[in-house]
Amino acid sequence: MSDSARQLYRTLCQHIRTTALLSSVEQLLAWDERTMLPSAGAEHRAEQVTLLSGMIHQRWTDPQLGEWLAELTESPLALDQHSDTGATLRRIKRRHERLVKLPRTLVEELARASVFGQQAWQAARRDNDFPAFRPWLEKILALKRQEADALGYPDGRYDALLDEYEPEERTTNVARVLAQLREQLVPLVEEIRQSGRRPDVSVLRQSFPIGEQESFGREAAARLGFDFNRGRLDATAHPFCCSPGPHDCRITTRFNEYSFSEAFFSILHEAGHGIYEQGLPADEYGLPLGEATSLGIHESQSRLWENMVGRSLAFWEHFYLQAQRRFPQVLGGVSLDDFYFAINDVRPSPIRVEADEATYNLHILVRFELEQALLADDLPLADLPGAWSEQYERYLGIRPSGDAEGVLQDIHWSGGAIGYFPTYSLGNLYAAQLFAQAEADLGGLSDQFARGEFQPLLQWLRRNVHQHGQRYGAAELVERVTGRPLSHAPLIDHLRGKFAPLYGLA
Numbered sequence: 110m111s112d113s114a115r116q117l118y119r120t121l122c123q124h125i126r127t128t129a130l131l132s133s134v135e136q137l138l139a140w141d142e143r144t145m146l147p148s149a150g151a152e153h154r155a156e157q158v159t160l161l162s163g164m165i166h167q168r169w170t171d172p173q174l175g176e177w178l179a180e181l182t183e184s185p186l187a188l189d190q191h192s193d194t195g196a197t198l199r200r201i202k203r204r205h206e207r208l209v210k211l212p213r214t215l216v217e218e219l220a221r222a223s224v225f226g227q228q229a230w231q232a233a234r235r236d237n238d239f240p241a242f243r244p245w246l247e248k249i250l251a252l253k254r255q256e257a258d259a260l261g262y263p264d265g266r267y268d269a270l271l272d273e274y275e276p277e278e279r280t281t282n283v284a285r286v287l288a289q290l291r292e293q294l295v296p297l298v299e300e301i302r303q304s305g306r307r308p309d310v311s312v313l314r315q316s317f318p319i320g321e322q323e324s325f326g327r328e329a330a331a332r333l334g335f336d337f338n339r340g341r342l343d344a345t346a347h348p349f350c351c352s353p354g355p356h357d358c359r360i361t362t363r364f365n366e367y368s369f370s371e372a373f374f375s376i377l378h379e380a381g382h383g384i385y386e387q388g389l390p391a392d393e394y395g396l397p398l399g400e401a402t403s404l405g406i407h408e409s410q411s412r413l414w415e416n417m418v419g420r421s422l423a424f425w426e427h428f429y430l431q432a433q434r435r436f437p438q439v440l441g442g443v444s445l446d447d448f449y450f451a452i453n454d455v456r457p458s459p460i461r462v463e464a465d466e467a468t469y470n471l472h473i474l475v476r477f478e479l480e481q482a483l484l485a486d487d488l489p490l491a492d493l494p495g496a497w498s499e500q501y502e503r504y505l506g507i508r509p510s511g512d513a514e515g516v517l518q519d520i521h522w523s524g525g526a527i528g529y530f531p532t533y534s535l536g537n538l539y540a541a542q543l544f545a546q547a548e549a550d551l552g553g554l555s556d557q558f559a560r561g562e563f564q565p566l567l568q569w570l571r572r573n574v575h576q577h578g579q580r581y582g583a584a585e586l587v588e589r590v591t592g593r594p595l596s597h598a599p600l601i602d603h604l605r606g607k608f609a610p611l612y613g614l615a
Contacts, residue, residue: 114184118194121177122396125201128168129395135161137353143520144343144361148228155224162220169208178202193398196580200397203276210259219252223524230523231346239494239512246522247490250483253527257484266484270528274404275535277582280481283531286597287477290470290534291504293601297608298467301455304612308450313369315439322364325435326376329428333414334567335360335380336387347520348375348462350382350411355394358383369436370452371463377419381411384567388575398578404529406574406583408536409543416466417544417603418566422449423558450611457505459514467604468505470537475500476519476530484527539587541600543574546591 135158142154168174181187182202186194226245233242257266267280323342331337340358352358360379364372385407393399401407418424425432425445432448433440440448455465461472479496482488488496497516498508509515521529547569548554557565573590581589588594608614 111184114181114186117177118181118186118198121174121181121201122197124168124171124174124177126395128165131161131165131168132395133353135165136351140351140353140359142224142227143345143347143349148232151224151228155221158224159217159221163213163217166208166211166213166216169205170211170213174205175209178205191580196578197397200579207260207272210261211256212259215252215255215259219249219256219525222249222252226523226525227520230517230520234346234513234517237511237513237517239516242517242523243490249522249525250490250527253525254484254486265481267481267528270484271531272528274526274529274532275583276403277584278403278405278531278535283477283535286538286595287470287474287531287534289597290538290600291474293597294467294470294604295504297601297604298455298457298471300614301467301608301612304614306612307456308454309447310451310454312439312443312448313451314367315369316366317369317436317439319364319366319372321435322369322372325432326362326373328431329373329419330360330376330380330383332561333377333380333418333563334384334387339387340383342376348379349520350379350386352383352386355389355391355399358386369439374415374419374452375462378411378415381414382407384414384570385410385575388571389578390576393578396578398580400579402574402577402579402581402586403583404532405535405539406586408532409539410536410570410574412533412536413540413544413570417540418558418563420453420466420607421555421558423555425449425452426559427561453607453611455608455612457507459501459505459507459509460518462518466537467608470534471504473530473534475504480527480530535583535595538595538597538600539583541603542587542591542593542595543570544603545599547573 138154138158138161142151146154178198178201181198187198189195190199222245226242226249229242229245233239253270254266257269260269260272262268263279265280271278271280271283327337327342330342335358339356340360343359343361344364345361346363348360348362350358350360360376360383362372362375362379385401389399389401391399422445425448429440429445429448433443453465455467457468457471458464461469461476464472475497478500479488479493482496483490483493494512494516501515502508509518521527547566551557551565551569554566557563574586577586584595605614
């Protein structure tokens with residue numbers, strides 16, 4: 110292999126690493142916008158983000174980068190697509206070819222609209238006022254349609270946007286997967302309803318001092334593996350995780366004094382994202398091997414720690430005494446079994462982030478169908494709140510009480526993240542299949558959790574998922590780790606295994 114090819118490869122990687130530094134500044138500004146920024150600062154923040162987005166786009170679409178890629182992808186460095194150099198070149202080329210289709214002006218306008226859109230969403234959600242947000246959503250949707258049309262797509266606009274979050278995934282496949290899940294989940298939820306068993310969830314809706322909630326959540330996240338020397342926890346309107354640097358991972362949650370579950374399980378969820386970020390190869394930061402495979406795999410890590418671990422009986426066999434000590438007036442007289450039943454209550458609810466494991470994917474189905482209709486111009490925005498309520502009635506048998514509980518509950522659309530929601534359901538499927546394989550490989554995970562031992566599972570994930578970065582696509586990674594293609598069966602097995610004894614199902 111020629112020294113010139115290796116030198117050119119190093120030059121290309123340095124170009125991408127420098128571009129990643131600009132992206133990390135953009136991430137830091139986004140974190141600040143959603144946690145600290147005063148509302149009057151939105152105009153200046155929009156100028157900052159617009160400038161950065163344009164600079165980042167310019168570097169990714171630089172014709173010189175295209176020339177380097179053309180030369181290197183014909184060199185021996187690219188022969189093995191799963192080698193370090195082969196995987197890096199393949200992923201960089203893919204992103205370059207995607208972004209050169211987008212005009213810089215469109216990228217900048219989307220960045221600007223996202224800042225103002227998120228500010229408008231926060232105010233509209235607070236005031237339960239969708240019409241106040243609608244003009245910004247209209248603008249964002251128009252820009253996303255332009256983006257999809259510029260990128261091109263095999264079947265519909267949704268394919269182009271979905272590909273940003275879950276590379277090489279297709280709308281038709283997501284629709285098939287969600288339909289399979291719905292066929293299994295709707296009867297399960299109905300069986301649970303007909304069982305007549307209901308936990309006393311009032312115990313979770315007493316006064317839980319926010320300071321103690323934060324302290325307990327931090328302790329649990331740290332025990333699972335989130336490193337607070339390289340991360341932090343803050344409050345926000347809609348929980349998220351971001352990593353402005355290889356040793357700077359920031360998770361957020363929202364606190365409610367009268368809800369134990371809202372913040373605690375959100376912290377575990379975001380810590381799962383953070384644990385993945387902290388497990389990526391730090392020396393590859395900015396390059397594909399230092400980045401997450403896809404958002405579906407990212408969600409698999411958050412949902413695995415939140416649900417397979419954090420909502421398990423074994424987890425609480427270890428942590429419940431500590432919870433009772435922190436909240437003695439509320440939990441002191443509540444048995445572990447009653448508490449465990451309460452945190453695994455299954456009943457349709459209007460809020461996605463508070464949904465139980467059995468109904469969660471039905472929330473995603475609603476958003477998936479509405480997003481497609483919006484992108485195709487088949488649903489006028491003025492009719493969106495009504496369509497939202499009708500879909501909730503159809504799939505969950507309930508209707509939201511207002512816009513804040515309905516169409517305004519999620520931040521995603523205000524930031525231009527259209528095509529993102531299916532990654533949550535894919536994440537649930539990946540999580541169940543990966544967790545089942547971890548149990549098969551390690552054995553005795555429940556016994557380990559009950560003893561407060563989470564390192565074996567963490568190290569299994571480090572070896573099998575985190576260390577690979579983007580070496581493999583999501584579907585290939587899951588099949589390599591588990592020995593079979595993605596299936597909905599492990600998730601259904603997990604749900605039935607958990608809820609059958611709780612609700613006395615056959």
